[in-house]
Every structure is written in C-alpha cells, then in structure tokens.
Amino acid sequence: MIQISKSDFLEYRSCAKGWWLKHRKPDAVNWPAPSAFDRMLMADGYLVEAQAKKLVATWPHHDDCTFQRVFDAGSLYARADLVHDLGGGVIDLYEIKGSTSLKSSSGQDHVDDACFQTLVAERSGVSVRSVYIMHVNGEYSRGGAIDPAALLVIVDVTSEVRARSAGINEEIEAAIALIGVDLIDEQGCTCRHIGKASHCASFAYFNPDIPENSAYLLPRISRKRLETLDSEQRLAIDHVTEKDVTPAQLPIWRALASGEPLIDHEAIGAFLEPLQWPLHFYDYETFAAAVPIADGHRPQQAMPVQFSLHRLAADGRLEHAEFLADGPGQQAELVAALRAAFMDEGSAIVWNKSFEKGCNDRIADLLPDAAAFLAGINERTVDLMDPFKAHYVHPGFGGSTSIKKVLPILCPHLQYDPSAVHDGAGAMEAWIHMVETSDPAERTRLATELKNYCKLDSLAMVEIFRVLRAL
Numbered sequence: 001m002i003q004i005s006k007s008d009f010l011e012y013r014s015c016a017k018g019w020w021l022k023h024r025k026p027d028a029v030n031w032p033a034p035s036a037f038d039r040m041l042m043a044d045g046y047l048v049e050a051q052a053k054k055l056v057a058t059w060p061h062h063d064d065c066t067f068q069r070v071f072d073a074g075s076l077y078a079r080a081d082l083v084h085d086l087g088g089g090v091i092d093l094y095e096i097k098g099s100t101s102l103k104s105s106s107g108q109d110h111v112d113d114a115c116f117q118t119l120v121a122e123r124s125g126v127s128v129r130s131v132y133i134m135h136v137n138g139e140y141s142r143g144g145a146i147d148p149a150a151l152l153v154i155v156d157v158t159s160e161v162r163a164r165s166a167g168i169n170e171e172i173e174a175a176i177a178l179i180g181v182d183l184i185d186e187q188g189c190t191c192r193h194i195g196k197a198s199h200c201a202s203f204a205y206f207n208p209d210i211p212e213n214s215a216y217l218l219p220r221i222s223r224k225r226l227e228t229l230d231s232e233q234r235l236a237i238d239h240v241t242e243k244d245v246t247p248a249q250l251p252i253w254r255a256l257a258s259g260e261p262l263i264d265h266e267a268i269g270a271f272l273e274p275l276q277w278p279l280h281f282y283d284y285e286t287f288a289a290a291v292p293i294a295d296g297h298r299p300q301q302a303m304p305v306q307f308s309l310h311r312l313a314a315d316g317r318l319e320h321a322e323f324l325a326d327g328p329g330q331q332a333e334l335v336a337a338l339r340a341a342f343m344d345e346g347s348a349i350v351w352n353k354s355f356e357k358g359c360n361d362r363i364a365d366l367l368p369d370a371a372a373f374l375a376g377i378n379e380r381t382v383d384l385m386d387p388f389k390a391h392y393v394h395p396g397f398g399g400s401t402s403i404k405k406v407l408p409i410l411c412p413h414l415q416y417d418p419s420a421v422h423d424g425a426g427a428m429e430a431w432i433h434m435v436e437t438s439d440p441a442e443r444t445r446l447a448t449e450l451k452n453y454c455k456l457d458s459l460a461m462v463e464i465f466r467v468l469r470a471l
Helices: 006-014 016-024 036-056 110-123 158-179 223-231 250-258 265-272 331-341 353-366 368-379 403-410 424-436 440-470
Strands: 065-073 076-087 090-097 127-136 152-156 279-287 303-312 318-324 348-350 381-383
Touching: 006 016, 006 110, 006 158, 016 158, 036 065, 036 076, 036 090, 036 152, 036 424, 065 110, 076 110, 076 127, 090 110, 110 127, 110 158, 127 158, 265 440, 279 331, 279 353, 279 424, 279 440, 303 331, 303 353, 303 424, 303 440, 318 331, 318 440, 331 353, 331 368, 348 353, 348 440, 353 368, 353 381, 368 381, 403 440, 424 440
Parallel strands: 090 127, 279 348, 348 381
Antiparallel strands: 065 076, 076 090, 127 152, 279 303, 303 318
C-alpha cells in the first residue's frame, strides 16, 4: 500500500497523472534529483525548526510539546512539525515555515498544508483543537544573537482550515482512488494548459504530440489561449497565427515561426547610442536565509556576497575586478571593492536591472553611508536584457531572455560548466558551504567555482555587447 504524505498530496495537486506515474511506473521517466533551490529550502526548514525548539522551550507547557510527531491513518501519513498534547486525545497542531507569510515564494498556500496535516491527524484518532502556522517575521532585523520570539510569528489558522476541510478532503479521497488504480489514460496531463516553466517532469511522456517548437515557447502565454489552441489542434508554432499572440509575444512568434533571427538594427542602435564610457558590466550573487546570518539582515532578504565587474574602455581595454565574501556580514567590504572598481562616470550595465538595483537598495538600507554611491550606480544602470525582449530575437533563445539562453547562441565560445556552480541557486548553496566548511581544500574549490561563475556572467555581458555593437 502506498501511503500519501503531504509532499505526495502537493505533487498530486500540481499534476495528478505525473504523481501517479512517479509511484506506479517510476521507470517511465528520468525523474530530476532535488535542485540546489530545493536543498536550500530543506536546509532553511531545519534552521527555522531549531529556532522554534528554542522558543517552545520557554513555554510553560513545553514538556507537552513534540516535534515531528507521526500520524498514521492507513492510506495517509503525516509528520507534524510541532504538536502540543492537551491530554485526552486532544492536540494543537503547528506547521513551521521558513517563508515570511502564509504563502511560500512560489505561491504555495501553507493553510492547505496545515489542512492536510489536520485531516490526517484526525483520521488517525486524535482531535485537533487549534491549528497554527509558525513562520518567520519578514520585518525582523538581526542584532546579535537570534531572538526566536522576535523572529517567529504564530498565526491561528483554525477557522481557515475548517473552512477548507471539505474541499481538501475531497481531493484527498480522489488522490487515494487514483493511486489505487493500475491503469490510467496516459494521453495528456493537467500541465498541458499551463506555461512551460510549470510543466511536470513527465510532461513529454504524457504529451508526446507536442512538438519542440510550440506555443509553450511564447512568454506568459495564458491558460485560456493554450486551451483554445489545444482544442483547435494548433499548439505547434506553425499553426499559431498573429491573431493568437500579444504584442509582447509577437517578435518571439515571428522568429520561432520563420526559424530566422529577428533583428531591429535601428532599435538596437538607439539602445547603444546613449551609453557612456567606460562601461561597467557587473553582476551580483546573493545569499538569503529564513534565519538571518548577519546583523542588520532580515529573513529571506537576498543580500549580495559577491560581485564581478568588467570595465570596458572606449579604446577596447578590458579590466576585471571582483569580490567574494568569505563570511557573513561583509557588505561594507563589498562596497569598498565596488567603489574601487567603478569610475565616477560611465554606464553601469547589468542583465535584469531590477535584481541588481534591488541589491543596491538593500545594501543602502544596511549601510546608509553608502546610499548616495549606490543610488548613483542605480541612476546610470542600463539593462542589457532589454534589446532581447523585442529587438534581437533568435529562435534558439526558445522564447527566453535569460542570459543562459542568449549566450550560447551569440557567443558559443563561452559556456557555463554544468559540473560546477552554474546558476544563482547553486551559487547560494556553494557560498554557504564555503563559509561553513572546515576543509581548506573544499573552501578553495568552492571559492574558485564561485569566482569563475560570477566572472563568466559579467564577461558574457561584455561579449554580448560586442555582438550588438558589431551589427
């Protein structure tokens, strides 16, 4: 018998057929291993629970509290984060979360999680009096040792859980029924009408009729549009018409449909013309945690711990500067290195400016003396991603403006090493491991990977700029 856990239930809600396949035909798909982001979430959860244990230890009834209590209800299984045993078979149930609200950063509703746990606990034979969600306080600012009472917020969600119980219970019964059958209709899954970024790992298995060049490559395509195209058997990009796309999707559709790059030389020239020399191509890597690691930091606040900057002069001379914090709370040292790398004049060029500008704003809040300098950088910031939204669109980008998609097409000689740090989540994971490890060789290896990755990000912008300038 397969017992359904909370994680199972969430996977079922995301894609019921995909969840069934994972359990009943596990060899049908190469299921992805947990990502660096997934591993960071798990690590965050352990750290928040450790603070919750410190908080509970101060409660007068702490002896009646149990962490990770298991409830077995036959076909259902739950491991509650925290249970307060009131006696007589009555409990209060707590879900502990590393997010700063009742929803996760991905939009997952924690009240639904708590509702599942409550229903399983009650099916196992206990009575749940009250249900709480304990999450981190986004306004908490660390000052010295962590204060669990200030870090954690406890929200009574009993009424919301009771209001949702009937609906969640119906979904649970449907999941139990589904996992019990040996055969299902394997044509299509619920992910068929949502964007590519949210597709399940088994999408290709259930939807083999979808060509690689399809409507799913159009950015921000709506569920309604996908449903219409699917009902008319027009999901292939060749069958999508100009009337089907939004103005923002139009250039991407044209490039995908023609198989040729779409290049607006005049618009690209207008983008390049105002740039001021020298050009400062820079990139941040950040670290965020539910439990702040340094004074002045807040929960889940992405704070820069590294930068790479390539400075390109009008005569073509290229210089490189970088900084990598070797411990928490080194934003002042980072700013000092940034001051040395930035000239008083010249454009600051980034990829996805809202990220770097947001980083500068957060450092400015932390270090008021640096606020004017960082505001000055923000004022002269230019987003190199902008031309790739509409003025340079290549079918090889796959409808994306990510530098990871643009670089291989425009600069195939530059490549990210998939066996080393090669994305933001991986950099975050590598950085905290570098800081915490006691192995000098491992620390050196991680530092080297981090520097190489960040350096490639800023160098990639230089090379992409050169391609645009040569058009």
